[in-house]
Amino acid sequence: MFHHVRVRISQLLLPLSETVRVRNFSKLQVSVISNGGFSTPKSILVKVVHAEKQEKQCIDGRYYTPKNYKSYLFNCGEGTKRIYSISKHKKNAIEDIFITVTNWENLGGLKGLFTERVKYFEGEFFRKELKLYGPELMLDRFYVGKAPVYSLVNATMDSFHEDEHVQIKFIPFFPELSDEDFKGYPPSVIDETKNWKIEGVQPKMKRRMSSIVYILKLRGENNTQPAIMILDCPDKRYLSSLLESEDLKKYQSAQGTYVFHLSPTSVVEDPRYKTFIDRFHSSNEHIHVKETQEQPFHYPISTIQTALNELDNHVFPLLPSSANRNEHKYTVLRSKMNKDKVLSMTSGKTLEFANNSVKMINNFRDVAVSYKNGIQKLQNADEKYLGSVKEFVKKQKRDKVVYPVITFLGTGATTSTLLRNVTGIYLEIDPDAAILLDCGEGTFMQMYHHFGSETSKMLRKLKCIFISHLHADHIVGLASILKQRHLAFKEIGVPVEPVDIIGEDDMTSLIYTIEYFVPNILQETVLHVSRNFRSKRYMSEIHTKLNLQELTTVKALHNFGRAHSVSIKHDSGWHLVFSGDTMPSDSLIRLGFRCDILIHEATFSTQAAAGAKKSHHSTVEEAVTTSKRMKAKKTILTHFSPQTLLDEKKLILSQTDLTIAMDHMRLQRSDLEYTPLFNPFLLELSNYTFYRWR
Known part of the structure; x- marks a missing residue:
């Protein structure tokens, strides 16, 4: 079993003045690792890059250069590690993982990501400890065998995470439960949930089912980078709580926030969700990580299969997932001609904020030119x-x-x-x-x-x-x-x-x-x-x-x-x-x-x-x-x-x-x-x- 401890954020962090210093930052990057299409997880990586030059250090006789960035992963479903191996991101650079909702789609990749956590990897030395943040009881009965030392933070009850790079605010919201939701639960749990009378605190069952909104801000007085909000409304049962959240209303009036919506398309298209979006300040940008879009990390895999298909189309059939590769085009950043409230962002893309500007980066290698040509050379030889x-x-x-x-x-x-x-x-x-x-x-x-x-x-x-x-x-x-x-x-x-x-x-x-x-x-x-x-x-x-x-x-x-x-x-x-x-x-x-x-x-x-x-x-x-x-x-x-x-x-x-x-x-x-x-x-x-x- 996965041994873990429950700790409140106050136990993990001493007062800031005693433990961490605020760094100077050069850029902020937000990457859509995968979008939920073709059975992949929906996950986002936020990378904070600081401007300070790093000197080589020696640990146990090994020299390494400390990384000049800190990464924060939001959700880690099955396949996350493989997508990492195809993209430019380094698996072992992750020390903080934030889970929006407790389900297998968000947690299934944790064990795979842990597999290489304790290794000396690509010339960099990484600490063993990993911090996981998410809904209450998130990892109860979660079977992953042996794992590195880690801490589990209850984001349903705690309010924020803070380190030398960022402050991340936690705002939970909860589902409205029907009799169908109570099937399989003992009478004591049903009675406790239906007859709950403590104001300001939700019953245990709802806390376990909570969804967490994460709002990330860079530390520092001179910081001009936007706030990043990660929001996942898993189904329509959560919409009432989302609309009624007083904590969220405070942030909806703030300016310059980039809101990344992990909510399913069926929820985003609901009139109540559109009402929720309309409440945000007009300067905010809304980007939907849409599961119906294609998954670019398939490209190199499809390229391999296409080459092998030329040898034998029975033994190496073409993959259906690559058939409509060029069918869709994506708009990512708002333009004067684009009046949509919510824009789409395909996986494999990064928004980079630096020097008061924003630009688009492609995380995946240039498959069409590099990899396809490389295989062609093998075939020619x-x-x-x-x-x-x-x-x-x-x-x-x-x-x-x-x-x-x-x-x-x-x-x-x-x-x-x-x-x-x-x-x-x-x-x-x-x-x-x-x-x-x-x-x-x-x-x-x-x-x-x-x-x-x-x-x-x-x-x-x-x-x-x-x-x-x-x-x-x-x-x-x-x-x-x-x-x-x-x-x-x-x-x-x-x-x-x-x-x-x-x-x-x-x-x-x-x-x-x-x-x-x-x-x-x-x-x-x-x-x-x-x-x-x-x-x-x-x-x-x-x-x-x-x-x-x-x-x-x-x-x-x-x-x-x-x-x-x-x-x-x-x-x-x-x-x-x-x-x-x-x-x-x-x-x-x-x-x-x-x-x-x-x-x-x-x-x-x-x-x-x-x-x-x-x-x-x-x-x-x-x-x-x-x-x-x-x-x-x-x-x-x-x-x-x-x-x-x-x-x-x-x-x-x-x-x-x-x-x-x-x-x-x-x-x-x-x-x-x-x-x-x-x-x-x-x-x-x-x-x-x-x-x-x-």
Whole structure:
């Protein structure tokens, strides 16, 4: 569990004169990290850059230059860390995170962001402590495993945060609750909430559901930069409280504020919300972070897929999310010709305030020129070879689907990168059923990118989820998958078909945690313990439902024995084995002997064998050896650290039955006869991406 303490702001900060000094600032930057489109979170980063020159310092023998800025992140949903890896922002620069509303969409990326918090990263040394600000009870039952030391500030009851850079005011507002909202709560909570009589303080249930408005101002007497307001009205139940807030009315009359609205479009278009906006001083600017806009961070991912699509349009289908890339144009700053009250701002853009002026900055690298041209150079260098591969692929007959069909939603290890999301494999076992093998952060986002309008159908087709172990890069995406699956059934007006989940003994705690954020999940899941499937004689309702001859697990050599590999045999005759995370294992070899397909992790290169042993993972060479000893007919390697493939080029190219997995690769069993031909180009692509984007 995530151990935390509740502290009031007065306990965190001594009087200002004793603790901090006010700095001189050169500029203020407000970046829309993501806008909620394509299943991404809605989050904003505010960066305060000061003008003072920083001298090199030494800590524990390491020299570093302290950063000359301070970053404040508002909301941290699933995928935030990956978007950071594609943009110019540095993950470890964040020390303060502010949550507007307690829901998975705002909190789901915290664990992923914590993963690298304690590391010495890119030549800069960062303290371990992190401060989280948000509604009361924000992290109750929030399952994220081990995490760095941090403090939790109750923004519902406290009034502000202050440091040497900024002062941030907290203003909560609350929902109007109906009988529907009280379903599932004990009578004592319902009675307390309905009969609450203490003026000036809301009942506990409402405090937990509060939304926080954050108003950021730079410190200093000579500061001329505007105030920044972050406002999120999650649904129409909150509108009455928003309109009636006396604290907010004080700030609505102030001049020169930039108001960033994270509220859904359905709320912003409500007449009451428009009335709220009309109350602001006419000099204020209103910018809506609109979820219906495109997400520019997809561009490099789509560019990669487009290049691979030229090799094989079946194995590397074009991503639907990039189809209408140029359909919309965005207005960001007000002009004399623009009379709209609320303007739009797409993600990947930054407003920079400096020297009494404001300008627009693009946070994302110039994909159209730099990245696309870089891939073109790779293609030109191997033009003759790639041409022969394309001709060979065109001659293949693929008139019918040969199951299983394997869609790789994530092929990276531990942390997501530009090229690879963390682990997730969508396994279609027949036309009507699928199994999800692990579910790392952003798995639903990857599904949406890959399947587009078919995503709901693919979620309804999902009958079983196998979780190999409870490390964050294998489980954090589960809440989103279960929530979106619920909505997929609701979309067509039929009862939700419960999904079977196979995992470790601790899965029960995880599901109860998810239930805190995703209601009804206990009724829509059936839990099974992995160790029960170790015996081939064990039969469950899953075998019958999915037409399986065998669903057998074996203990994996990872996570101190709390991990499993799985073998799946279908009635139609095929046999697939998924290793999960593991060191070389004789038990796994016996389990998968003479299987048709082995999907094996290859986290480290041979040069990093000591790291593999220490973290209980396999090297590429060990995975290849396992495949040969198992006599697997075809092998797919996945779960790569960024540099692994660079060091193992010679070994990989010497294997004729080995395929390198890529995100958004969609493989039929018959495709594995020739997909090793793609390996040379995939290795060059990995090499280019590693050096270009690290």
